[in-house]
Amino acid sequence: MATTLRSIRGVTPLLDRILVQRVKAENKTASGLYIPEKNVEKLNEAKVLAVGPGAHDANGKLLPVSVKTGDRVLIPPFGGSTVKVGDEDFILFRDHEILAKITEE
Amino acid sequence: MATTLRSIRGVTPLLDRILVQRVKAENKTASGLYIPEKNVEKLNEAKVLAVGPGAHDANGKLLPVSVKTGDRVLIPPFGGSTVKVGDEDFILFRDHEILAKITEE
Amino acid sequence: MATTLRSIRGVTPLLDRILVQRVKAENKTASGLYIPEKNVEKLNEAKVLAVGPGAHDANGKLLPVSVKTGDRVLIPPFGGSTVKVGDEDFILFRDHEILAKITEE
Amino acid sequence: MATTLRSIRGVTPLLDRILVQRVKAENKTASGLYIPEKNVEKLNEAKVLAVGPGAHDANGKLLPVSVKTGDRVLIPPFGGSTVKVGDEDFILFRDHEILAKITEE
Amino acid sequence: MATTLRSIRGVTPLLDRILVQRVKAENKTASGLYIPEKNVEKLNEAKVLAVGPGAHDANGKLLPVSVKTGDRVLIPPFGGSTVKVGDEDFILFRDHEILAKITEE
């Protein structure tokens, strides 16, 4: 999805949406050789850049989202809405689509 | 959807619908050359022109919409109902279809 | 849907249904030439002729409809149940299918 | 649906079902010529012969049906369960499938 | 569905299921000629042999079924789970699938 945005910082997700950027895999082999862009493996890890206020349950009560800005998360291989800012791709997922948090030291 | 409307101002969205107009991408290249209409990239940014009163949750409580007139928003590439006023196209989305607000300075 | 009705006035929509008649586009060009019936553009504007009492939410509470008799409205290009009275076509929509009100002066 | 019923009067619809009989269109042209059975137009008008007690909403509250025995109604062109008594056809609809009441004098 | 049951009496439907046996149409013509089994018309009438305790609504409240053992009912032409006891076929329907009661004298 193309936009005229100059920076992703101006994007505030609505409802229970979570704005993430996928972590890029190493584009060099262990011995330092460059891997062509299209062969670089797509990781299912991402960083949370911004979160929405949450969605309402059937009784209208606001349920906050389960991750916060800065979290490292596991995301599904498909789904979400892509947002392009210049050459960078970002993705908007719904909170319930985020699989897990990563708290590796 | 053709209408006899002379101006979009007379349209009040119902329930949780949001009336938006898509932001038009530049139709000139950086060096000033005109890009033919059909090659101009479709942006997923839009301006909110009017909002409905909101929809009821399962208990009949009215849930207000999450954007207001004048907001800049990210909209999905597809969906919504198009409304034609003269040669201009506008789109009616449901509140939960609007992806994010843009608060870029 | 054929009926033996002599007038649409005797029809009272049930639940949250809205009885409308589509506004007819001009069947003459700007210069006064007649446009054959089948080429006349189908508008998505309509007039509300009658409304139902509303439908019950999950808790059995009656939710009134959001338009009233006489309103000018935007209707979706498809859907609804057509009702024929003589040569005239009318359409029954559900309240949540009506897109917007038109309050043009 | 074939039955051994001798009269439709013995049938009591269950839940929110409505038992109707479709109004038969004229089988003679204006000038009195008989129209063969299979060319007689199928009307979407019907008479209510019996109604069920209603269905429960999500909270178990009984919601009565919105039509009563003797009402003239508009029914959808398809759907419902047909009940044959001898050569006569009757139809069982759910209350929410009945489109409108006809109160023509 | 084959079983080792010797009699249907030992079967107690669970939840809101209703155990019925389809009424058999006459297998003789008016003039007393036998109609081969496969040409005997399938009726949509049945007798209720046993009923379950009912199902819970969304709030966990038990909703009793709307028919009782011994009732004559109209059943849909398809659906239900067949239960074979010897050469006899019985059918288990959900309460909401039973169309109507027959109270013909």
Next chain:
Amino acid sequence: MATTLRSIRGVTPLLDRILVQRVKAENKTASGLYIPEKNVEKLNEAKVLAVGPGAHDANGKLLPVSVKTGDRVLIPPFGGSTVKVGDEDFILFRDHEILAKITEE
């Protein structure tokens, strides 16, 4: 579904699941001749070996299951999750899939 289980006794169904074993039909004809395994009729009768604690309704209230260990039940011809212990097959159904109890003396 293959497992390393030595006995089915160690399996405790979760939520509203019911662990059953299908009753085997006679593999001998009335006159004592053996019927090849693949021609032995599949019965829809089963014995309940273990039951889960039940599932929560929409309000979080725990609804107990409607059968107990030791019950003889009617099961649908298809569905459920098969569990293999050695050469024996067992099946896990949801409580609402069990059709009826058999209380034959």
Next chain:
Amino acid sequence: MATTLRSIRGVTPLLDRILVQRVKAENKTASGLYIPEKNVEKLNEAKVLAVGPGAHDANGKLLPVSVKTGDRVLIPPFGGSTVKVGDEDFILFRDHEILAKITEE
């Protein structure tokens, strides 16, 4: 799903997700012969490595999950989201997809 994770310990499932690792079947025959990796039977047993906080019911009440870290469980043959850490595969299921607990001594 590839990740840069060095250990699965840093993964905390969200909502009602359960992180498991499938139990590996014996890769040697009874007589000690090695079975090629691709012929080793896939078991439906797994060990629970971590559990999420639970999901909200329709009223926003948090329902805890029904298994805990360390439990041996039966999992369905398909479904879930796979997580790769180095050469090891792990799976994230929803709580309601886990079939049973195994409490074999």
